[in-house]
Amino acid sequence: MSSIRAARLRKLLLASAGLTSLASIDMPAASAQQVRDPLPPVEVAPAQSRKPVKPARSEGRPARRTAATRSAAVPAAQKPAAAATAQTPLNTNVVAESASGLGLTVREVPATIEVISAETMREQGYRTVSEVAQGAVGVTSGDNPAEPSAFSMRGFTNSQINTLYNGIKIGPQNMTSRIMDTANLEAVEFVKGPASVMSGEGASGGAISLVTKQPHTGPIRSEADFSWDSLNSFRAHYGSGGSTNVQGLDYRFDISRSSLNGFADDTNTKTFDVSSQLNYRISDSLKVWGAIEYREDRSKAYWGVPLVPIAFSGSHATTGIVSGNYVSNYNGSNLGAVTIDDRTFNTNYNVLDNRNVAQEVWLRGGFELKLAPNLTLKSQVYGYGAEREWFNNEVEAFNANSNLVDRERFYVAHSQRLAGNITNLTWDTNIAGLDNRFVATLAVSDLDFVRPGAANFPHDTVTLVDPLRGYYGLLTTQQQTARIDNEALSFEDRLKLTRSFALVGGLRVEHIGLDRNSTDVNGLEKANFPFSQSWVPVTGRVGYTWEAVPGLTFFSQYATGADVSANNIFLLAPTQPLDLTTSRTYETGVKHLFWDNRAEWSFSAYDILRKNVYAAAGGMQLNIAGRQESKGVELAASVRPTEALRLWGNIAYVDARYADYNFAGGSFSGNTPPNVPRIVANAGASYRFFTPWPVEFGIVGRHVGDRFNTDANTVTLNAYTVADVYAFVDIPKTVFNAVDQARLTFRVRNITDKRYAIWGDPFYPDQILLGAPRTYEISAAFKW
Secondary structure (H helix, E strand, C coil): CCCHHHHHHHHHHHHHCCCCCEECCCCCCCHHHHHCCCCCCCCCCCCCCCCCCCCCCCCCCCCCCCCCCCCCCCCCHHCHHHCCCCCCCCCCCEEEECCCCCCCCCCCCCCCCCEEHHHHHHHHHHHHHHHHHHHCEEEEEECCCCCCCCEEEEEEEHHHHEECCCCCCCCCHHHHHCCCCCCCCCEEEEECCCCCHCCCCCCCCCCCCCECCCCCCCEEEEEEEEEEECCCCCCEEEEEEEEEECEEEEEEEEEEEEEECCCCCCCCEEEEEEEEEEEEEEECCCEEEEEEEEEEEEEEEECEEEEHHHHHHHHHHHCCCEEEEEEECCCEEEEEEEEHHHHHCCCCCCCCCCEEEEEEEEEEEEEEEEECCCCEEEEEEEEEEEEEEEEEEEEEEEECCCCCCEEEEEEEEEEEEEEEEEEEEEEEEEECCCEEEEEEEEEEEEEEEEEEEEEECCCCCCCCCCCCCCCCCCEEEEEEEEEEEEEEEEEEEEEEECEEEEEEEEEEEEEEEEEEEEEEECCEEEECCEEEEEEECEEEEEEEEEEEECCCCEEEEEEEEEEEEECCCCCCCCCCCHHHHHHHEEEEEEEEEEECCCCEEEEEEEEEEEEEEEEEECCEEEEEEEEEEEEEEEEEEEECCCCCEEEEEEEEEEEEEECCCCCCEEEECCCCCCCCCCCEEEEEEEEECCCCEEEEEEEEEEECCEECCCCCCEEEEECCCEEEEEEEEEECCCCCCCEEEEEEEEEECCCCCCCCEEECCCCCCEEEEEEECCCEEEEEECCC
16 A cells, blocks of 8 residues: 555544445245245245344245245245345345445334345346336336436436445446346345445435345255347346355356347347356355456447427327427527427437447455454455447437437547455444444545547438438547545444434545546647546434334434535546535434234435535536435335235335526526436235146336426426236246246236336437337246
8 A cells, every 4th residue: 555545544544533126925934834835936035135134023934025026935944044034025124235334134224225136126027227226216217228327316316326336336327337137136225315424425316236146055056047028139047056065165156148129220238247256164253255247238229319399290299208398409499399209219310330338347355254253354355347338329409490300429438447445344342231333444446447538529410200320430539537546434333222222323534536637639638637636525324223113113314425516526627616515314214014024114204405516507518506405205015915915015205406506597496407206106916826837917007207308497208107017827846847946927018008208318408218118028937
């Protein structure tokens, strides 16, 4: 470690010292054994945390969370050690490591956390992380190669939400996230509201962590999944894990391949993911582990369809997709009242030689050492490398003067390298007779980011209908670089004042150092470059949990966060505001598990304030918005009144507003941020017939309220409601003797064939991304 870094760490220490889905809800285990043993369904065990979890208060079969996951009751001897604890209906008995380093279950953390398990993803047909997000409480997402992981949560979007990979941040979400298949994932964790204590800068709106599948101790279990849909898409996955013949050595290996065809002409996304991990228990007090993962994705991208004047579309104008009046941000023409022309539903305006590709490699390893019965040291080192490239036509803007569509090309590539270490020390102790757990974490990382990008932006015009797509044309490039070093020291503590009441708090002191440079096509440095900037944000949270009666927990918290005020840290320019925003939240709620683990509900209310905000004004321009306020409530519930019937649902309401958002020529104060609906709701039901070949039918509905595509709030993406239906049959073991469990599933997505706007990019406000139409899918899953 350099002397400069050591000095920074000493400053951090001094600064800190000075700061005075629903899984299956099942019947009791005895009856479950009688009903399910002869004909076990595909799902064997719920997704488990990588840490031991708190046992449920009453013994029972796996319970159901928001997306209707089913788990079979199998003899304990056949279960992996990690699968000993049954899920609760809302999955609140698992440990979400992205939410706290204290090893607490979701019920024990004074915040709103949602964990969607691999079983939920499989049963609900969530093929990508974007689809997982759309099933979560109050979360919306883009759903195409152009916007693979653009999330909205509690009134915040894009770089205000951290995307983590196994708890590690690699950069701003709107720069580094890629479309990702779910096959290799154990869970997706959603941490709502400011979450900088755990994930650092960029988490004013929360964090989303993608957790890969982990080794388990026990007999080797293998699985294979296949699917095909009416767009000629396919997915395939094979996974295996368990204990090897080497004493103490466990493994997990997964490989998946997918080719997802889009509904727009000539659009396709191909993914390939290989992940593996070895855990080696050297002794009762020492475990070492290593993991490697390779991912790639290749897309022929879809960037949406243009807003068109109703007067031009005539009989081809649609209703219920968009509404409002619009003056083109790109060409300045007045479109008047706008619509989506029905002749463009499947039109791809991208050039024929477009490409959107990425390759990513992860290397991780570490150890867990029990220094004493109450003292544990953990450490991991990691390395990450990524190569990404976008080569597209990304602007499709209708020109009311020519009645043609203006297009503009865009090129950019990333070469990113990241290396770091996270070390924490956990101390369980007793203070004046009170149980206490304390965790200190030191995290350091170095990141190099090289960004060759276009220096010219070729443009042309095409017809609205049946455009001649052409080719990219001349490309000249220039280069930008960003080097970021980060050191963070954080502390968390839980003090149990009584058996049912606990105080939970955390503090993070962080140093962020940025060095940026930018050169032109000739390699000459641009004006005001290079430059350096550093920040030392201090963020924290404090709250309580109170289990008033067994299963009924009240909680409240105050938390703070920080993120870059203008766009994202990779692209900051010396002429932009270089301060961090600050955000804070007040939140309170309740989590209730009852009816012998067959029902669960949760409720939360929050008030978030973010200050010193800069927001997109269209194109690549930024406006100042002094404050962003977000207030809302979230409610989720799941119940299984009978063995055959399951019901679940959630609803979120948010009132998000700008304040003090004034600029030359106007004000957006009082306006709603882009892609933030007031209402998001999900609901579902399923019914199982206990026939010799058990069959289950289910339906899932989703409603998303009105949204805007820019801060100006002149064009509305109208509310929509869609529904999926599915049916699966569990095939008895007697049919396939070598396979323990087999399931065939038929699914219809968007059964009403609803046409709707799913997302609007505020940097490309002349066009709208449409949601997928009705598709049919068949799939097969096997476990042995």
